[in-house]
Every structure is written in structure tokens, then in C-alpha cells.
Amino acid sequence: xxxxxxxxxxxxxxxxxxxxxxxxxxxxxxxxxxxxxxxxxxxxxxxxxxxxxxxxxxxxxxxxxxxxxxxxxxxxxxxxxxxxxxxxxxxxxxxxxxxxxxxxxxxxxxxxxxxxxxxxxxxxxxxxxxxxxxxxxxxxxxxxxxxxxxxxxxxxxxxxxxxxx
Numbered sequence: 001x002x003x004x005x006x007x008x009x010x011x012x013x014x015x016x017x018x019x020x021x022x023x024x025x026x027x028x029x030x031x032x033x034x035x036x037x038x039x040x041x042x043x044x045x046x047x048x049x050x051x052x053x054x055x056x057x058x059x060x061x062x063x064x065x066x067x068x069x070x071x072x073x074x075x076x077x078x079x080x081x082x083x084x085x086x087x088x089x090x091x092x093x094x095x096x097x098x099x100x101x102x103x104x105x106x107x108x109x110x111x112x113x114x115x116x117x118x119x120x121x122x123x124x125x126x127x128x129x130x131x132x133x134x135x136x137x138x139x140x141x142x143x144x145x146x147x148x149x150x151x152x153x154x155x156x157x158x159x160x161x162x163x164x165x
Contacts, residue, residue, distance in 0.1 A: 005090040006030060008053075009151040009160075011038035011098070011120025012140035013046055014062065016148070019141050020049045022165045023150045027053055030152065034089060038120035038138070039063060039098035047072035054078075058085050060098040060120065090155040092116055099137070109135045116153065125149045127160045134158055141165060 008027040013020050027035055035053045039060025047069060055078035063069060073080040081087075085096035092115040099105045099119030108117045109130040116134045125139030125147075139149035139162065148165040 003090070004154055004156040005033050007089065007153040007155060008032040008035040009038070009118055009136060009138040009153055010035065010141050011118075011138050012040040012060065012123055012142055013037070013042070014040055014140070014142040014144075015042045015046055016142040017046060017049065019143065019148050019165045020046055023141055024049055024053060026150065026163060026165075032152070036085075036087075036094070036096050036118055038096060038118050040120065041069060044068040044072045047078070048076060050078060051076040056081060056085060056087065056096065058096050058098055059083050061100045086114075092155050094118060106130075109133050116158075118153075125151065125162050127151075127162075134160070136160055138162070 010023050035055045037057035039058045040062045042062050044065055058081050070080050087094045094116045095108045095114040096118050099121035105119050114133050118136050123140035126137045128135050138151035141148055149162050152161045
């Protein structure tokens with residue numbers, strides 16, 4: 001029997017430390033068992049606020065000093081997956097990709113290998129089934145004078161909840 005597992009989804013935080021703090025608080029309050037960041041942390045100083053959370057992340061197109069970002073991930077016990085991540089979580093196969101190249105994102109969604117594809121880049125939250133694959137973009141945690149959002153994914157029901165920061 002598959003148990004319910006909540007995964008926190010975040011992307012495009014773009015150095016917005018205050019919103020990262022809000023997201024971390026929400027993830028902690030909801031007892032999130034895994035946090036997936038789809039890239040564009042931007043600066044290494046945005047990694048330490050995630051300490052204590054089970055964080056896995058990938059690079060985005062605006063991430064600066066890759067070496068120092070990897071070092072900060074290591075310092076807080078988080079896992080960086082490079083430019084692309086593939087995980088099996090609660091019997092679901094998940095692809096984690098920033099989404100920089102739309103044809104690659106679409107290929108991941110349509111290939112049939114993944115139950116869930118998490119991507120960001122567009123700063124537009126969205127969720128849809130592409131064939132049997134759940135495609136989720138948590139939006140931008142930064143907000144850019146618009147709506148700042150994160151998402152929660154229930155791996156049992158495949159429900160996605162967006163949360164405004």
C-alpha cells in the first residue's frame with residue numbers, strides 16, 4: 001500500500017531570501033518529506049536557509065557560481081543533481097529539470113518514463129496531465145512583482161496545491 005507523501009516544489013527563487021524563508025516555514029509546518037527545487041537559486045547565499053529540509057535541486061539558467069552552490073548544498077546536507085534529476089519517490093518516478101529548453105521539457109512530459117515532471121523557468125505556475133504524466137511548474141518563488149508561489153504534491157493522490165508566499 002502506497003502511503004501519502006507530501007513533496008514541496010519550488011523554483012525560480014532568484015535570490016529572494018524573504019520568500020525563501022516563507023517557503024521554508026511552510027514546508028516545515030506541513031511536515032514536507034522532500035523539497036524539490038527546479039533551479040534558479042541564482043546566488044550561493046540562498047542555499048543555507050534550506051538547512052534542515054530534505055532538499056534536492058538542479059541548476060537553472062541563472063544560477064551563478066556552480067562550484068559554490070554545490071559547496072553550499074554539501075554544507076547543509078542537501079543533494080544537488082546537476083542539470084537534471086531523476087528520482088523514484090514513493091513508487092513515483094520524477095524528473096526534475098529547470099525547463100530552459102522547452103522541447104526538452106515537452107519530451108520529458110511525453111516520453112512515458114515519468115509519473116511526474118517538475119520544471120520551472122517560465123515563472124508561471126501550472127499543472128496538467130500530459131498523457132499519463134503529471135507536469136508541474138510551481139511558478140516563481142521570487143514573484144517579480146506578481147504572484148510568488150510554491151506547490152505541494154501529494155504522491156498518493158497526485159493532487160497539487162499552489163500556495164502564495
